[in-house]
Amino acid sequence: MNLLWIRKDFRINDNPALSAALAAGPTRALFISSPTQWHQHHLAPIQADFMQRQLNTMAQQLAQLGVVTECCQVDRFADIPSFLSDYCQRHQILGIYANTEPELNEVRRDKAVLSAGLPLHLFEGHSILAPGTVYTQAGDMFKVFTPFRKQWLAKLAQGGSVPLPAPTPMAAPVEFTPITLAYPMRDSQLWPVGEEHAQQALSDFVQHRLADYKSYRDMPALEQTSCLSPYLAMGVLSPRQCLHQARLHFPDALEQPDSGAFCWISELAWRDFYRHLLIAHPKLSMGHNFVAKADHAVWRESEADFNAWCAGETGYPLVDAAMRQLNQTGWMHNRLRMVVASFLTKHLLIDWRKGERYFSEQLIDADLAANNGGWQWAASTGCDAQPYFRIFNPVRQSERFDPDGTFIRKYCPELTHLSAKNIHLPKPELRPIRYAKPMVDHSFARKRALDAFAVLGKG
Structure with missing residues (x-):
């Protein structure tokens, strides 16, 4: 008997570990719930609910393939090797099949399982190109995105990025038993679950919105982005499937840098970039600045300011609308993630780690590599970060x-009466009493930030 160890890879198609396990013989599946570890990782309750729903959907699919899925609770990663050793003996497991994860604690967990002498077979399924395969002429990981993307595209041109098909059933269907995870939950019903839905959402985006993606992706009121990030974060979709669909409909995308398809594929490259960085520089999983000079930056300690930012009460309408979107839906438009991260780190001079943690605790699509990469980019402390100035x-x-304030009005209804001209920063005489005053003047904040971040420009 073989064992499929399910992690954040809730799909049947393009699942290297599943395909290999079934090809090797009869298989059962296991998901290990680790509530204590999840709390330490700041797993968002909305993502936990989404994960539980996806797990049950996948377990139903596996049942049709003749694979029984079991869920066991092991509170900490450190206890998993001994648990798996006992489990494999009980079920006479010949091989454990799993897809890799890039986060440091997960990498250490897998090394501990291998060190315990267990037959763990690992496969790359979370990136388009595996970490360690895109490197400089000196054999190092790139520190800047653009040359990374150039090499990444060159590797893609050599092939090898075609998704795996769904595996063939190896046994008669088995009974499905619903799974419940012991973790605080927040309703994620706004996001439909299941591989079939995710595939349809990908197809709809590629066919109807991808061509204009570059033109409209930064406009939060238009809903022109793919909104596939929750499915990528949970592995319901693989990035290879996304790339394959884009290239299927736009065969010349990689040769057309001004096209919407190339622009979106570049976002997939960014995703790979941050995941490769997490492997190459484990300190990123530990809350360290990528740039050593950033260790000398002095952050402000203000719980009141931080709480106002979290609540969407900064007095800057776009920032507030974005934070309210996050709090109400568990998701935020990507352009707005940059805006609110810049505001927290540059206008309020509050440590990026606090913002990163809050995002982790709220986002349905929370992903350490992308979250860390985005926050350090905004704070000018990271790899290929924006200049500190x-x-x-x-x-x-x-x-x-x-421009019309459509998005702002949706999440800041107290500003609905304002004109498009006045809604972006209401004048005192137009600002409703119940709407916060701007917590800091932009010109003052900019000068203060330049002074504070000057340490990044020295030497």
């Missing part, structure tokens, strides 16, 4: 990307 002006961002 680039500080987003939240009013200019609002005027440019939500």
